[in-house]
Amino acid sequence: MRDLYSYFRSSAAYRVRIALGLKGLDHRIVPVHLLRQGGEQHQAAYLQRNPEGLVPALDDQGHVLTQSLAIIEYLDEVYPGAALLPAEPLARARVRALAQLIACDIHPLNNLRVLRWLAHEMKVDKAVRDAWYRHWIVTGFAAFEAQLRAPGTGLYCQGDTPGLADCCLVPQVYNAQRYEIDLSPYPTLQRIARQCDTLSAFQAARPEAQPDAE
Ligand SMILES: N[C@@H](CCC(=O)N[C@@H](CS)C(=O)NCC(=O)O)C(=O)O
Numbered sequence: 001m002r003d004l005y006s007y008f009r010s011s012a013a014y015r016v017r018i019a020l021g022l023k024g025l026d027h028r029i030v031p032v033h034l035l036r037q038g039g040e041q042h043q044a045a046y047l048q049r050n051p052e053g054l055v056p057a058l059d060d061q062g063h064v065l066t067q068s069l070a071i072i073e074y075l076d077e078v079y080p081g082a083a084l085l086p087a088e089p090l091a092r093a094r095v096r097a098l099a100q101l102i103a104c105d106i107h108p109l110n111n112l113r114v115l116r117w118l119a120h121e122m123k124v125d126k127a128v129r130d131a132w133y134r135h136w137i138v139t140g141f142a143a144f145e146a147q148l149r150a151p152g153t154g155l156y157c158q159g160d161t162p163g164l165a166d167c168c169l170v171p172q173v174y175n176a177q178r179y180e181i182d183l184s185p186y187p188t189l190q191r192i193a194r195q196c197d198t199l200s201a202f203q204a205a206r207p208e209a210q211p212d213a214e
Contacts, residue, residue: 002027005049005057007034007041008210011107011171012068013056017210018167019072021201023081027058031212034112054111069103072164084163095158098147098165102172106140110175130179137176141186144169148188155195162196170196174207 004020004027006013020027032055033040040046041053050057050066058065065071076084085092108114110133118124118132152158157165173193176183183190196202207213 001059001061003030003059004028005030005032005046005055005059006210006212007032007055008207008213010034010055011175012054012103014171014174014205014207015068015103015167016056016058016071017205018170018202019075019084019164021204022084022162022167022199023075023079025075025079025081029211031210033212039112069099069164069168072167076164082161084167086158086163091152091158094147094150094152095163095165098144098157099168101140101144101147102168106136106172109136134179134181137172137179137181138185140172141176141181141183141189145186145189148192153188153192156192162199162201166192166196169193170202 002020002025004013004016006017006029008031017029032046034055037043039053041050041055046057047053049059049064052066054066056066056068056071058071060074065074072084085095115129115133118129119126124132148157154160156162157169169189170193173183173189203209
């Protein structure tokens with residue numbers, strides 16, 4: 001039994017949904033509503049699984065894992081099938097750097113709890129919060145696009161098979177599109193995201209395909 005604690009719009013959970021699909025691993029989605037009743041991620045039952053009060057968490061045969069990148073690397077190490085990280089150390093480091101550019105340097109600045117802190121504690125109005133959100137995406141995407149100009153890039157972020165960096169890129173592009181960010185300055189990033197969207201693992205992981213989609 002494998003349960004993924006997920007919210008349809010969570011980009012960190014979206015990364016893991018893609019990885020599960022690419023590995024061909026059966027799983028059940030357990031929705032955690034991030035907004036309802038002050039956020040189900042803060043309820044005691046969920047905090048036992050992830051004391052950070054963030055999704056995703058993966059229960060893999062009774063072992064509870066947190067942090068999307070750690071979960072994806074675990075799945076890659078434990079289960080056969082499509083490799084999500086290349087074997088060669090320099091290529092592996094490049095994939096991790098691309099993944100972390102998004103997961104560590106863009107996403108946390110735009111997370112729900114940060115936006116809420118800006119709104120409620122700092123009294124920042126919506127227009128300024130939206131400008132903040134867009135700023136960190138365009139700053140990160142400019143660097144990501146520059147990194148993609150390296151020889152390692154192929155059909156996907158690294159070579160011609162999808163992997164960890166693509167698992168991170170596609171959900172971040174989804175967020176950028178929700179905020180109507182112009183992606184034309186990032187042609188390689190856009191091309192790779194479109195390529196990913198042709199694959200069933202990416203299609204099945206999309207927010208609108210989730211059981212808790214609204
Ligand atoms: N570094 C964590 C980030 C997890 C995270 O920030 N999840 C967001 C959704 S994408 C969340 O649960 N937010 C709830 C909140 O901010 O209250 C990971 O990669 O798993």
